[in-house]
Amino acid sequence: MTSRLSLCTLFALLMFGAAPAVVAAGPNDACYTCHTDADVKAGSGRPASLDPAKFVASVHGGKRGTCIGCHEDAETADGALHAAKLKPVSCANCHEDAVGEYAATAHGKARAGGNQVAASCGDCHGSPHAVLPASNPKSRTNHANLEATCGSCHGNDKLVQQARLPGGNIQAKYHDSIHGRLIRGNDSYSVVAPTCTSCHGAHSILSKKEAASKVSHANVPDTCGSCHQREHMVFDQGKHGALQHAGDKTAPVCSDCHSAHTIERASQSAWKVAVVGQCGGCHDDYVTSYRQTYHGKVTDLGFSEIATCASCHGAHDVRPASDPLSTISAANRLQTCRQCHKQASASFASWDPHPRPTDRSRDPVLYYANIGMNVLLAGVFLFFGLHTLLWAYRSIADALKRRRGGGSQGQEEN
Amino acid sequence: MSGSMTVSPGAVAGSGARAGRYYRRFGPLERLMHAGMMFSFIGCALSGVPLLFPYAGWARSIAALMGGFGGAALVHRSCAILMGVVFVAHIFQFLWRGLASPSILTVLWGPNSLVPQWKDATDLYQHTKYFLGKGPRPKFDRYTYWEKFDYMAVFWGMFIIGGSGLLLWFFEPLSAWLPGWVFNIATLVHGHEALLAVGFIFTIHFFNGHLRIEKFPMDPVIFTGRISEHELMDERPLEYARLVREGRLQEIADTPPSHASMVVAYVVGGTGLALGLLTIFLMIFSLVAH
Numbered sequence: 267m268t269s270r271l272s273l274c275t276l277f278a279l280l281m282f283g284a285a286p287a288v289v290a291a292g293p294n295d296a297c298y299t300c301h302t303d304a305d306v307k308a309g310s311g312r313p314a315s316l317d318p319a320k321f322v323a324s325v326h327g328g329k330r331g332t333c334i335g336c337h338e339d340a341e342t343a344d345g346a347l348h349a350a351k352l353k354p355v356s357c358a359n360c361h362e363d364a365v366g367e368y369a370a371t372a373h374g375k376a377r378a379g380g381n382q383v384a385a386s387c388g389d390c391h392g393s394p395h396a397v398l399p400a401s402n403p404k405s406r407t408n409h410a411n412l413e414a415t416c417g418s419c420h421g422n423d424k425l426v427q428q429a430r431l432p433g434g435n436i437q438a439k440y441h442d443s444i445h446g447r448l449i450r451g452n453d454s455y456s457v458v459a460p461t462c463t464s465c466h467g468a469h470s471i472l473s474k475k476e477a478a479s480k481v482s483h484a485n486v487p488d489t490c491g492s493c494h495q496r497e498h499m500v501f502d503q504g505k506h507g508a509l510q511h512a513g514d515k516t517a518p519v520c521s522d523c524h525s526a527h528t529i530e531r532a533s534q535s536a537w538k539v540a541v542v543g544q545c546g547g548c549h550d551d552y553v554t555s556y557r558q559t560y561h562g563k564v565t566d567l568g569f570s571e572i573a574t575c576a577s578c579h580g581a582h583d584v585r586p587a588s589d590p591l592s593t594i595s596a597a598n599r600l601q602t603c604r605q606c607h608k609q610a611s612a613s614f615a616s617w618d619p620h621p622r623p624t625d626r627s628r629d630p631v632l633y634y635a636n637i638g639m640n641v642l643l644a645g646v647f648l649f650f651g652l653h654t655l656l657w658a659y660r661s662i663a664d665a666l667k668r669r670r671g672g673g674s675q676g677q678e679e680n
Numbered sequence: 681m682s683g684s685m686t687v688s689p690g691a692v693a694g695s696g697a698r699a700g701r702y703y704r705r706f707g708p709l710e711r712l713m714h715a716g717m718m719f720s721f722i723g724c725a726l727s728g729v730p731l732l733f734p735y736a737g738w739a740r741s742i743a744a745l746m747g748g749f750g751g752a753a754l755v756h757r758s759c760a761i762l763m764g765v766v767f768v769a770h771i772f773q774f775l776w777r778g779l780a781s782p783s784i785l786t787v788l789w790g791p792n793s794l795v796p797q798w799k800d801a802t803d804l805y806q807h808t809k810y811f812l813g814k815g816p817r818p819k820f821d822r823y824t825y826w827e828k829f830d831y832m833a834v835f836w837g838m839f840i841i842g843g844s845g846l847l848l849w850f851f852e853p854l855s856a857w858l859p860g861w862v863f864n865i866a867t868l869v870h871g872h873e874a875l876l877a878v879g880f881i882f883t884i885h886f887f888n889g890h891l892r893i894e895k896f897p898m899d900p901v902i903f904t905g906r907i908s909e910h911e912l913m914d915e916r917p918l919e920y921a922r923l924v925r926e927g928r929l930q931e932i933a934d935t936p937p938s939h940a941s942m943v944v945a946y947v948v949g950g951t952g953l954a955l956g957l958l959t960i961f962l963m964i965f966s967l968v969a970h
Contacts, residue, residue: 381686562734616861621867640872657811665893
């Protein structure tokens with residue numbers, strides 16, 4: 267039915283020269299006579315054809331968009347052909363602000379520095395003949411599509427390697443993160459979950475090394491905090507937040523513990539035990555001593571039912587033991603133990619959760635117990651190890667002698 | 681010592697008439713206790729060793745196989761209870777045997793006792809000389825010095841590992857009476873003692889008791905309870921001579937172990953050996969690789 271209808275329409279078009287509904291007689295008809303032919307090439311050799319339907323549907327087409335609006339030098343006297351080579355069209359002719367912003371971004375600077383693969387307008391927005399508003403679900407710059415758009419470079423292993431893009435294949439990291447999953451609606455769906463531009467900005471993307479970057483060390487808490495407001499507030503009250511506000515570059519911010527692109531749901535078992543390693547990045551000796559305890563060993567095995575760093579120290583508002591508000595302050599410590607150990611008594615809380623058997627001043631009994639046990643182990647294994655080796659040597663030597671001698675003589679007779 | 685009574689095993693070895701004679705070395709209770717000890721020890725080792733090597737992939741697999749953190753703890757404590765039962769049963773058996781014999785000294789001293797004595801020191805010295813090819817093999821009685829060491833290590837180990845284990849198991853209620861540092865010591869001691877016990881049993885005991893060339897691949901005597909006359913005379917000539925002298929040899933004469941009991945011995949013992957050797961291999965691998 268439909269195919270016959272469209273065939274009829276086409277026939278009518280050819281016979282009477284009437285334009286179809288989508289490309290109603292308009293200012294671009296003259297252009298379309300050539301530029302709908304897929305073989306038409308520009309002077310540069312690049313294809314110079316377009317799909318009028320797509321152009322009309324684009325923000326540039328609309329009801330009144332004209333070709334000569336951008337390709338000004340294509341306007342000729344009636345019937346004449348325009349020059350073989352037209353001037354390149356600058357987006358800045360109309361989008362002056364956006365192009366100005368772009369020039370200051372990491373992409374703009376790279377491009378200005380001669381990097382030909384650094385993203386320019388069209389790399390993100392697509393062809394100007396088909397560009398759609400970001401609100402359109404089919405737009406390359408729609409919230410849900412940005413992962414793929416940015417990923418066309420930052421998810422392309424070959425390009426990542428050749429252009430040495432910072433952070434490696436970021437799309438691969440982001441794709442299965444809690445943010446990426448929320449946008450796709452994998453387990454639950456969120457229209458506000460952040461995509462690339464939510465954290466990095468669009469026409470304001472800067473290297474994290476630049477102070478003004480939304481993802482610079484100083485700005486990460488504000489950027490994440492624009493959604494995670496409660497965590498931001500709590501973080502500011504803790505030791506890490508205080509250090510960060512004081513300008514300490516080594517203070518951990520959100521991304522140091524949660525990572526930037528592979529962020530997982532904090533309730534995930536695997537993440538809960540893995541984050542101990544992140545704490546250890548700075549608090550190395552505390553993690554080493556924690557690993558001496560049952561807590562540290564069980565979590566090292568990958569089970570999260572038992573205390574990790576955050577269970578006792580809190581997560582976003584870590585405070586030193588000297589702070590009365592700390593979960594491990596003298597006054598609060600027992601209450602912290604009782605989160606899990608309901609029967610815990612005051613002496614229970616005097617147990618050392620970070621034992622250091624080689625530090626005599628911290629706990630002399632533990633220090634000597636460790637030495638005693640090590641001496642016992644070394645003594646037994648050295649003595650019986652040697653005993654076993656000598657015996658094995660004698661057994662084998664005797665067995666060989668018996669075989670060679672062919673006799674059944676017992677060793678007693680030597 | 682009792683040299684005049686020693687029978688030359690060389691003369692016996694070729695004698696077909698005695699080849700089929702067997703004597704009872706271990707009674708049913710002793711065999712059962714060794715089996716219980718072995719089962720519970722391997723269970724405790726497999727469920728506990730992952731905590732000593734938590735960074736190793738195999739440790740994670742074993743723990744996951746036992747149902748994770750809770751499952752491994754359940755296996756460990758169940759096996760610990762069984763080991764405790766074996767230990768208590770042994771104490772009762774020891775007391776009963778002591779009371780039943782004419783003097784308590786027979787279980788605490790002399791050739792039938794597992795208590796180390798002067799002869800063990802001289803045996804060790806002689807045995808070492810024999811290893812170096814500088815003397816004859818010493819003549820052993822019912823229990824050799826290395827068997828006594830195995831026994832005493834387990835006996836005292838029970839107090840150390842059992843005591844620290846109970847402290848760690850019931851630390852919440854016990855903390856009302858005990859200071860916190862006691863549990864730090866208990867953790868350290870339990871782990872080190874476990875490393876010692878597992879390392880010792882799965883290498884030294886395995887070699888001394890089973891894997892050395894004379895016994896390879898294993899000695900089934902602890903499972904069947906029976907020892908051949910040739911082995912008794914060759915390995916424990918003093919005991920043999922004593923039994924002959926006291927006229928008690930016929931009392932413990934027994935039929936050769938049945939085919940079925942040998943199959944059970946090799947299957948059970950072989951499984952234990954394989955699990956132990958696998959564990960020790962993984963432990964050494966991780967110690968070297970880490």
